Amino acid sequence: MAEQTATPVIRDGTKADSAVVRDALGVGIAVGLSGFAFGVTSAGSGLSLLQTCVLSLLVFTGASQFALVGALAAGGNPFTAAAGAFFLGTRNAFYGLRLSQLLALPRAARPFAAHWVIDETTAVALAQPTRRAVRIGFTVTGLTLYVLWNLTTLLGALGAEALGDTAAWGLDAAGPATFLALLAPMLRTATEGATAAIAVLLGLGLLPVLPAGVPVLAAALAAPLVLWARGRRMTGTTGQAGPTGREDAR
Structure with a gap:
């Protein structure tokens, strides 16, 4: 069998x-x-x-x-x-x-x-x-x-x-x-981990100064912040030249 x-x-x-x-x-x-x-x-x-x-x-x-x-x-x-x-x-x-x-x-x-x-x-x-x-x-x-x-x-x-x-x-x-x-x-990638970490920092940091419930909404800003930073980094990488390390001529 x-x-x-x-x-x-x-x-x-x-x-x-x-x-x-x-x-x-x-x-x-x-x-x-x-x-x-x-x-x-x-x-x-x-x-x-x-x-x-x-x-x-x-x-x-x-x-x-x-x-x-x-x-x-x-x-x-x-x-x-x-x-x-x-x-x-x-x-x-x-x-x-x-x-x-x-x-x-x-x-x-x-x-x-x-x-x-x-x-x-x-x-x-x-x-x-x-x-x-x-x-x-x-x-x-x-x-x-x-x-x-x-x-x-x-x-x-x-x-x-x-x-x-x-x-x-x-x-x-x-x-x-x-x-x-x-x-x-x-949280399997660096981007997801960074988003979670920033969200925690925003939520805890704003907790003493904002009404209860509002820090949760503010923590949602972590995602667009991480995506913006990632986009800036990728744009900077593509603007670099290859082996010489110099920027491409515009």
């Missing part, structure tokens, strides 16, 4: 449906469990159980949710906190532009699918070789993550209410720690 491979394949060399489902479930379960941290953080920020659960049901994008409750916990204006969360969530619109071409869903299904366009579903979908695999990966990841995220949000909020003051237990750090754990593996 032929030896069984670790990843099932079909005749054209692409992954079988079972392999796509397995990968999607892995991502959905791993990330969905971090809903505990959001439930704890939200309850510790002063939101009620109902508000916490509705936020996960309707917003369903972890970074935006953490940004919102974090700003509120720091005493920020609700409108400023919502603006920061909205800004972080706009990236999903760009994901949707790409996924709309790959999924090619019927018009009636698009509004429902749009609610699941987040980092994790996009990553799983883009990794698939065929449209069928893209649809399976997107659907399984979205469904698993949505159900588990909302369930663990509820459990986390209930647990926080039972414990009382989350700051006394140190659980108020659960949200930021989870966010950093999800962010760190994405």
Whole structure:
């Protein structure tokens, strides 16, 4: 008998449906469990159980949710906190532009699918070789993550209410720690690392002088600053001559 491979394949060399489902479930379960941290953080920020659960049901994008409750916990204006969360969530619109071409869903299904366009579903979908695999990966990841995220949000909020003051237990750090754990593996290039470092410096530096929630918006300036500096460096490099080190004649 032929030896069984670790990843099932079909005749054209692409992954079988079972392999796509397995990968999607892995991502959905791993990330969905971090809903505990959001439930704890939200309850510790002063939101009620109902508000916490509705936020996960309707917003369903972890970074935006953490940004919102974090700003509120720091005493920020609700409108400023919502603006920061909205800004972080706009990236999903760009994901949707790409996924709309790959999924090619019927018009009636698009509004429902749009609610699941987040980092994790996009990553799983883009990794698939065929449209069928893209649809399976997107659907399984979205469904698993949505159900588990909302369930663990509820459990986390209930647990926080039972414990009382989350700051006394140190659980108020659960949200930021989870966010950093999800962010760190994405910093794979020098440009991404520089952007993250400048964003942290801007956020921390402006924290004492700006209202709560505003430093998060200001930290977004890190990306255009890094891109501008990179463009200047590339322009300077192309303006140099080759072996002699002298500039080309204009």
